[in-house]
Amino acid sequence: MxxxxxxxxxxxxxxxxxxxxxxxxxxxxxDGNSLGRPLRRTGPALAAFVEEHWGGRLIRGWDEGWFDLPLTLGDRIGRVVLGAGAGQVAVGDSTTVLLYKLVRAAVAARPGRREIVIDRDSFPTDRYVVQGVAAECGLDVRWIEVDTAAGVTAGQVRGAVGEQTAAVVLSHVAYRSAWIADAAAITAIAHDAGALVVWDLSHSAGSVPVRLDDWGADLAVGCTYKYLNGGPGAPAFAYVAERHLDTVAQPIQGWMGHADPFLMGPDWTPAPGVRRILSGTPPVVGMLPLTLMLDLVEEVGxxxxxxxxxxxxxxxxxxxxxxxxxxxxxxxxxxxxxxxxxxxxxxxxxxxxxxxxxxxxxxxxxxxxxxxxxxxxxxxxxxxxxxxxxxxxxxxxxxxxx
The missing domain is CATH 3.90.1150.10 (Aspartate Aminotransferase, domain 1)
Structure with a gap:
């Protein structure tokens, strides 16, 4: 030994x-795959933020960087750990809320199709969200049965998708077994069937290299409190491929995703680009620990x-x-x-x-x-x-x- x-x-x-x-x-x-340890820098940085940025700058902070932080931080996550070019990642909300937005968006992008495909051993939130969206939209869930000591395979996906498939929702790394799915092959199979894929990267981001752009991925979501050490309840991220940015329709239309948030007009007009995925006021304080961990991951590679x-x-x-x-x-x-x-x-x-x-x-x-x-x-x-x-x-x- x-x-x-x-x-x-x-x-x-x-x-x-x-x-x-x-x-x-x-x-x-x-249990670092459930909640990462905090960096020693995190406590002092949070204290300094309270005293200097929040306490010192007050509401001026929004004009001095907070307003765009979900997008600038999203670009960093995309570059450092997701293999995603700029302008495709936004930070905010929980993983569950963002997953709901993206699954609904995928279904809406394939009108007339009747099924959502997911494997039986997906993380509970993923299964519950898919079941909820299916019930809301009058769709059926098509289940893939998997070996719980492994995970979903490209062949299983090929056997499950077809002309009725609107969306495929899968984890890149299985939460139970840690099986890494062949994301590039599975994405191509779904696309051949005319479906979109929503990838859950919660057990990948910060641990396993991800290549969203190279995979030809459509949509993805993931948390930041595991290998990215953002802390309990740290905000999640959402990825929308550039080719979908002008057409994706998310269901929670909030003021931060408006084309002109401070117009305060009577109707919702989606912002250009990935900002439209945002809904409410972003959790600025919750993003700080994540920025510190990204510094370290970027340094190490x-x-x-x-x-x-x-x-x-x-x-x-x-x-x-x-x-x-x-x-x-x-x-x-x-x-x-x-x-x-x-x-x-x-x-x-x-x-x-x-x-x-x-x-x-x-x-x-x-x-x-x-x-x-x-x-x-x-x-x-x-x-x-x-x-x-x-x-x-x-x-x-x-x-x-x-």
Whole structure:
């Protein structure tokens, strides 16, 4: 078994771990794929914002950058982690709200078509939104049945889409198994059927390189509190491909998406470009932690982040095979490193109890039914030694529970 201290010594990104709050403590954090650690800079930066920008500039801040922040920050996210050219990404609202907007927009762009395609193991919000939109619009949901230890394949999508498909809604990285879908191939298959694709990038952005423009993607959404460390409730982002910008019709028509927000006129006229996706006043304070993390990701480079992520997940699988498989634990994630995102799911009938016991020991994974303990490994804040200690603790708890 590889010595984790040697892996840490050989890790070119190890020095960045000390930039995060709590990295110096003995706590083992396996939940960076649900909520990333804050940067140490975040607290002082928020305090300075309150004193200098909010407290000092007050409402003048809107004219001095806040008004355009959803778009300027969107351009940075697009450039740094999404493979998206300028003018196609906006920040604001929650992932669920933006997903609703984009699914409705996709359906509206394909009038007369009767189906929305989604896989049965998509994250609950995605399934619930699709079901809600289908009910609102009188459409049917066509379900793809998937292997929960893997994810949706191009062949499955090809078998599900057809002349009645309005939209395909899928996750790039599966929340349960971390399966990476073949986004370029799936997008092309949907387009051949005349449908639009809405990609959920929540488990990709900041961990797995995304190439929205190269994929020929139509629409995408994602959160910023996982690998982008924006903090609890940090605003999400929406991507609309340039070719759709002048025609996309979003259903929540708010004043910030108006062509002239301060006209205060009687009717809603959509703003040109991606601004039309906005609805209400943007969460300016909530965007600040995200800007700081983007600085770091841009400095390091998303390819280097991905390389570290692959080393971490491979090491976690290696340690789990040594320590946990003899106790009946099964690796519930893809073994192909090119198909695996930033976490590993370990399966055992008693993992719910294991997770609760680990939390009491300051080892923090999360649990997903049925019987899945997710080992989420945020590349810039997780060490190899941390991985080993956390999985050793998992073994100790399992031995006691047997």
């Amino acid at each position: 590889t010595d984790p201290t040697l892996l840490d010594a050989d890790d070119p990104l190890a020095r960045h771990r000390d930039l995060f709050v709590g990295a110096e403590t003995p706590l083992v954090y396996f 998303i390819e280097a982040v991905r390389a570290k992520s692959q080393r971490l997940t491979a090491y976690a699988a290696e340690v789990a095979a040594e320590l946990l498989e003899p106790l009946g634990v099964v690796n519930g994630s893809p073994r192909d490193p090119d198909r695996l995102g930033g976490h590993v799911t370990l399966l055992h009938p008693r993992m719910r109890e294991v997770t609760a016991a680990l939390w009491q020991r300051d080892v923090i994974p999360d649990y997903r039914d049925p019987g899945g303990l997710r080992v989420g490994l945020s590349p810039l804040s997780t060490s190899f030694t941390e991985v080993r200690r956390g999985l050793e603790a998992t073994r100790e708890v399992l031995v006691v529970l047997r």
